Amino acid sequence: MSLLFQTIKNTGKSQTLKKLIRSPISSCKCLLARNSSDVSRKFLSFDEVVLQRRDEARRSLVIQVNSESSFSELYGYCSNYATINGIHHYKNAGGEHFMLIEFNTEDSLKEILQSCSSHQKDNDIMALQSPFLWFRASPVKKDKLASSSSRLITKNGNAAIDEDMLFGELTNCATVSDQIQLLYDRTMLNDLGIRLRYMVARQLEIVFESLYANIAVRPFGSSVNGFGRMGCDLDLVLSNNLTDEMSDANKRLVYQDKKSEGGRGPWQRHMELVGELLELRVVGATRVQRILHARVPIVKYAHEFTDVDCDLCYNNMSGVYMSELLWMYGSLDPRVRPLAFLVRRWAAAVGLTNQHPGRWITNFPLTLMVLFFLQQKTSNGFILPSLKNLVNRARKQDMRIAEENVNCTFLRDMNILPQECYSQNQSNLETLLLQFFEYYAQFDFQEKAICINEGRPVRKPNALPLYIVNPLAPSLNVSRNVSYEECERLKSEVRNAAWQLEAGLEGERPDDWGVLGLIEKKASRGLKKLLRVGNSHRLVSVKDLFNDNDENISEGGLRSKLQRLTQTTAKEIKQVLANQNVEGKKDQKIKFKNNQVANEVYRIRRNKMV
Structure with a gap:
């Protein structure tokens, strides 16, 4: 049992934890800070969080299914072998359905794997074991759902964010602070995204553990430091550091080691081997690219089952410790x-x-x-x-x-x-x-x-x-x-x-009030400026082209109204430029400290006129 679960069990909050885990949002936030009543342990350490996530990955499988409706049948089948903690559903870019299923213990997962059909005889492949499986149709009567109270914890958990819906929610916020918090809540890497990234790391550990002693594949960077957003890349570091027990000088029997030979660094050659293994032995790994002559040799690849782009390097522990530092700063406030x-x-x-x-x-x-x-x-x-x-x-x-x-x-x-x-x-x-x-x-x-x-x-x-x-x-x-x-x-x-932010806090709220004007793409922002009439903040509407009592508008009438609108807009723009020139002449009489200050004053005034 991980330190997190052990601590909560000792404080008598196991029932609260179960409720948190069943909520996809709360289960992620419960890893950010402990309950406020736990004064002695207010913050989780980075090592505790990593230990918890790695333990979850060891007890989990990712299974490809026909659709989200396969949940009932999959649950009924797997519950015959082990106790299930929860199931999360998502789709990849190809529209294929997957379910991440977490079991109660690692031994339960091993029983499930022993019950698996090994491989397809008709295919010309070399058999392998992996935490990524698929659930084929049953040749006999389908299994029923074991418990009617069981349900999917997450449905379509890695779906892309609807920007229009997000901007609509931001517009309806009461304050700018609410906007900032909502943007974070909607776009941060969720619990399922973190689980899938640790599953990718676990898959590599299973493949490499027969080749290297004490192997560990650790995620680092935005995937684990708390600053990751949905869809962010996955940085992985492969390490096989020997422990003190493994290198005890008092033990007389010692493993023979294979010394690396050749002109290139030894780990450049090992990373080249890793690239070959990714292509030949890691299911879901595609578009493998080796960058071996960089200061830190890496292998890039895409994981099609999880829609994650991965960068794998060797022994870059400073990246892991940097992630730990950012995690700690992010958890302090x-x-x-x-x-x-x-x-x-x-x-x-x-x-x-x-x-x-x-x-x-x-x-x-x-x-x-x-x-x-x-x-x-x-x-x-x-x-x-x-x-x-x-x-x-x-x-x-x-x-x-x-x-x-x-x-x-x-x-x-x-x-x-x-x-x-x-x-x-x-x-x-x-x-x-x-x-x-x-x-x-x-x-x-x-x-x-x-x-x-x-x-x-x-x-x-x-x-x-x-x-x-x-x-x-x-x-x-x-x-x-x-x-x-x-x-x-x-x-x-x-x-x-x-x-822009200070100006937006004064007066009435425009359509792009608060942070909306800051996070809007420049292309969209420029289009809105082109559509604005004169110096107003109102977009041109089709209603502006017609009178309320106009019922039948001919083609000539529409053309004439467009011409009048264009002429009116041109007159307004000329008037704005004329006023700007007059103010510019007045400003020339003002003496500034230097040209840089003068240019900044003119720029601010010019922007206010646009």
Whole structure:
């Protein structure tokens, strides 16, 4: 039994946990923080969460079925062999139906696997075992549902988000804070998405455990750090580190080892073998691509049964520890992750981030920018502690050393962190979002670097346009790829976002009030501007072309009304430009500190006129 279940059992809350697990939303949130009444254990550690998820994967199978109506028959069949904790349904991109079924114990799963029909004799294949199965039609009478109270926990659990419906819900929110929280709740990686990613990792462990000793395949990155969204990629690290017991010098019998030979690094060759195994022995793995000459050799592939794109590397434990650090920061305060989600969504909408690598900023540096902002001390206090504070409070059991002697030691149990070290600022999400844009609109990117280790700006060691210190390797810049032009765009966009958000909080609510105007794609935003009449915020409606008493409109009448509307719009635009020129002449008499300030004033006035 995992630490999570053992702790809850000891505190007498096992019945509450069962209710939480039966809810797809609550089952995910129960992993973020313990019950508020458990004062001694308020936060879950990253290791506890990983242990819980890996234990779930060992007790689970993913079974392809004909449709969601197969639930009753599948449940009746499997319940003859083992106790079932729950079943989740989803569809992949090809429209095929799958059910993730979790059993009570790992031994129960083994009994199910022993009852499986091994393979299809007619197919020219080499038999293998895998946690991914399919449920074929019964040649005899169908099994009935064992319990009428049993039902699917999740139905179509990985369905794509309906953007129109999401924007409609955001429009109906009462406050900007509600919008930010709703965006996070609707787009975050849900419980089923996390379970499927751990199932993919478990599948690789089963394939590789006969080849390597003490094998472990661990998810890291956005899939496990709490900042992942629905459909995010899966980063995996393969490790087979020997334990102290396995390398005991007092034991006289020692395994013979196979030494790697050749000009290339040994793990480049092993990753090449991994690529071959993915193509030949891993069901569901497609589009395998080997990138072996990178600083960290990786193998990329797509898993068609789960609709997940995977990147597999070897022994990159610093990535795992970085995920742990982000998880801890996200769990310290409930406002951290929703704010980071909104900032990343905004950056994608304005084109600051891109799906392909290049000269632009990525989501990881943006997340560090959010954490850094929340570390700043204001009149209301701060929200997150510096990493230096966590390092100083680390204990002996918190010591971690990753590859290339990277020191990843920091406090890992947030329950012993004093309350005065976090969540001192009680501002709502709306206030924090506006302050985030205002803070970076005034940040000195030319001279200062962003460093969550210190929790304050530090002097840049070089002239790179944007410098964000790698928390676990402070000598590295995680944004070294960002070009000067992209850095300037970042400065411009945070200023525009600050003005747009502040302007949207005044007066009546337009259609794109609050965060809607921030997360709307530029293409849609430009189309709306083209459709606006003059300087109003009202879109052109078909009703504007006709009078209320017009019943029969001829083709000529429609053409004449369109011409009059066009002439009216042209007159309004000319009047706006004339007023702008007059104000421009007046502004020329004003003396500014420098040209940059003058240009910024003119830009703000010009944007207000559009």
